[in-house]
Amino acid sequence: MKRIRYYISGHGLGHASRSCQVIQTLCLRHPSISVSVVSDAHPWFFKRVLGASVPVRYKRLDVGVLQQDCLVMREEETLQACRSQLSRQDPLVAEEARCLRQDGIDLVVADIPSLPFVAAARAGVPSVGLSNFSWDWIYEGMLEKHRGYGDVIAALRQNYACADRMLRLPFHGELSAFAAIEELPLVARVGTRDPQQVRRKLGVPEGARLGLVSFGGVGLKGCDFSALAALKGWLFVAESEVPSSGPGLRCLSPGQFFYPDLVRAADVVITKPGYGIVSEAIANDTAVLYTSRGDFREQALLIDGLARYARSLFIDVADFRAGRWGDYLETLMRTESPPGGLRMDGDRVAADRLAALTGCGHV
Numbered sequence: 001m002k003r004i005r006y007y008i009s010g011h012g013l014g015h016a017s018r019s020c021q022v023i024q025t026l027c028l029r030h031p032s033i034s035v036s037v038v039s040d041a042h043p044w045f046f047k048r049v050l051g052a053s054v055p056v057r058y059k060r061l062d063v064g065v066l067q068q069d070c071l072v073m074r075e076e077e078t079l080q081a082c083r084s085q086l087s088r089q090d091p092l093v094a095e096e097a098r099c100l101r102q103d104g105i106d107l108v109v110a111d112i113p114s115l116p117f118v119a120a121a122r123a124g125v126p127s128v129g130l131s132n133f134s135w136d137w138i139y140e141g142m143l144e145k146h147r148g149y150g151d152v153i154a155a156l157r158q159n160y161a162c163a164d165r166m167l168r169l170p171f172h173g174e175l176s177a178f179a180a181i182e183e184l185p186l187v188a189r190v191g192t193r194d195p196q197q198v199r200r201k202l203g204v205p206e207g208a209r210l211g212l213v214s215f216g217g218v219g220l221k222g223c224d225f226s227a228l229a230a231l232k233g234w235l236f237v238a239e240s241e242v243p244s245s246g247p248g249l250r251c252l253s254p255g256q257f258f259y260p261d262l263v264r265a266a267d268v269v270i271t272k273p274g275y276g277i278v279s280e281a282i283a284n285d286t287a288v289l290y291t292s293r294g295d296f297r298e299q300a301l302l303i304d305g306l307a308r309y310a311r312s313l314f315i316d317v318a319d320f321r322a323g324r325w326g327d328y329l330e331t332l333m334r335t336e337s338p339p340g341g342l343r344m345d346g347d348r349v350a351a352d353r354l355a356a357l358t359g360c361g362h363v
Contacts, residue, residue, distance in 0.1 A: 002033045002106045002358040007116040010040035011064025014276030015111045015131075017259075018169075018187045020049045022130065026351035027053065030360055036103070038096075038116075048255045061092065062113035062135060065296065073294045075142045079149040082139065086155050089115060097122040106358045114159035121162040128357060129178060130350060132169040132275060133298055134160055136177060141297030167350055170342065171275065171301040184350055185343035188283035191264030198257065198265035202250075204235050211329070212266035212286075213238035213249065214277050225249050227323035234329070236270070237262070260284060268332060270315075270325065273302035278310075283344050287311040287332050291320040309342050311335045 006023060009015040016039065023035050037046065040060035050056070063081045066074040096119035100108065108120040112131035120127035136156040143149060160177035167184050168175060175181060191198075204210050213236055228236055228248030236249045263269060263277075264284040271277045272293040281288045288310055293299055306312035313332040315325065 002355075002360055003104055004033060004035045004107045004109060004354060004358065005100060005103070005105045005116075006035055006037050007061060007108065007110040007113050008037060008039035008041055009062050009064055009111060009113050010042075010060060011062075012274055012276070013041065013045060014274050016041040016045050017049075017189060017276040018279070019111045019130070020046070021187055021189050021347045022350045022354075023050065023054060025347040026354060029348070029351050030355040032360060033355055033358060044254065061096075061115045064135070065138065073296060075295075076146055079139065079142060079146055079152055082135075082152045082156075083149070086152065089118070089155075093119045093122060100125050107354065109354060110163075114156045117162040118159050126357060127163050128354065129160070129163050129166040129175075130169070130184070131166070132171050132301070133173040134175055134177060136160065137173040137175070138297050141295060145295075167353060169275075169346065171278070171298075171305040173298065173301060182353070185346040186279055186283065187346035187350060188279035188344055189260040190280075190283050190344075191261040192258065193261045193264075195261075195265040198261050201257075202235070202237060202265070207233070209234050209267040209329075209333070210265060211236040211289075211325075212262050212269045214263075214269050214271040223321045223323070225323040228325070231326050231329070237266075268329060270320075273299045273306070275302065278302045278305060282306075282309045282342065285310075285337070287313075287335070289313055289315050289325065289328055289332055291315050291317050308338055308340045311337050 006019060008019045026033060027035060035054050037054055037056040038059050039056065040058060043058060046056045063078060063085050066078045066081060068074055092115055096116060100119060100123040105125050108116050108125050108127040110116040110129055112129055112134050114135065117127045136153045139153050157177040163178055165180040165182060166175055166178035168181050169184050170186050199210060211234055231248055237252055238249060239252050239254045260280055263280045263286050266286050268287045268289050269277060269281050270289045273290050288306055290312060311332060313328055315328045
C-alpha cells in the first residue's frame, strides 16, 4: 500500500473543502492508496466530510491570514505571527521529517503550508503543492503598507522551492517559487440532492427565493440583518457563525445539510470572495452577491472568475452589514448567465496525478 500525507492550511474552509474533495476522489479511484491529513482547520469539518476513514492529526504549520472577522484582516499581526512561526521552523521540520520516515510516507501533498516541503526534502520524500496561490504571494500584497517583512516572503519562497511540483488550480496567482507547474481544472464540490427536496426541508414557501449567507469558518461581527424581514418573498439561511438578528434569517446547525446541497438549492449565495464558495457557486450554477474582504490579494482573481463564469454582483460593505440587500438581489435576479464554461473535474485529474506520482498508474 502506498501512503500519502496531505497537509492543509487552517485558513478559512476553502483549503479544507477542496482538499477533502481531492482526498475523497483519490480514495474512491485508488483504494490501494492510504491518505492521512495534518491540519489546524476545524476538526468538525474533517469529521463531517472524511469521517473515520482518513486519520487527521491536528497541528498548525502555517499562519494564513489573521482576521477580525471574514471581512477584516489583521495584516500587521499576521506578518508578526509569520516571523514567529518561522523562528520555530527547524524543530518543526525535524519532527515532521521524522514522522514521514517513521510512517513510510511515499508522497507529501500540501495546500499550501510551506514547511511540509522542507520536511519532505529532509526525509527524502517527493512533495507536491496543490493550490491556486502560495502565502509568499499573498503577503507580497501587504508589503506596501507593512514594510520590513521581506525576510518572511524570502523564507517562504525558499521553503516552496523544495517542492517537486505545483498542481495549479484556476484563478491562480504568481507561483514562480515552484520549480515545475502543472495545470488542473476546477476542484469544487457539487450538490447531490434534489434542490426542491432541500428547499422543502428548509421550509422555503412555494414561490419564494432562497438566499444562502455564507462566510466560512471565521464568522461576522458588527452586522444588523433585521432589515431582511422587510424583503418579501425571500428566506435567508446561514450556519450559526452568522448573526441571526431578524426573522428574515434562519440559522442552521453546522453539518445539518451537506453544504453544496445548500449552494445548489439557493437562488443566491451572499458571501465574500473565497475560493471554496466561489468554486461551489460556479459548479452548482448559483448566483453570487459578494462584498469586499479587504485587501486580500486573491480577491481580484476570484472576482474575475465570477465575472467570467457566474451571475454575480458586488454589494457595498456598508449596505451588506446593514442588511440593505433588496435592490442588489433584484438586479442580480435579472442578470443573465455569462457564456463562458469551465472544466470542473479537477478532483479526478488531481487524484489520478497524485496516484501516478506514488507509482500507482501512469505518470
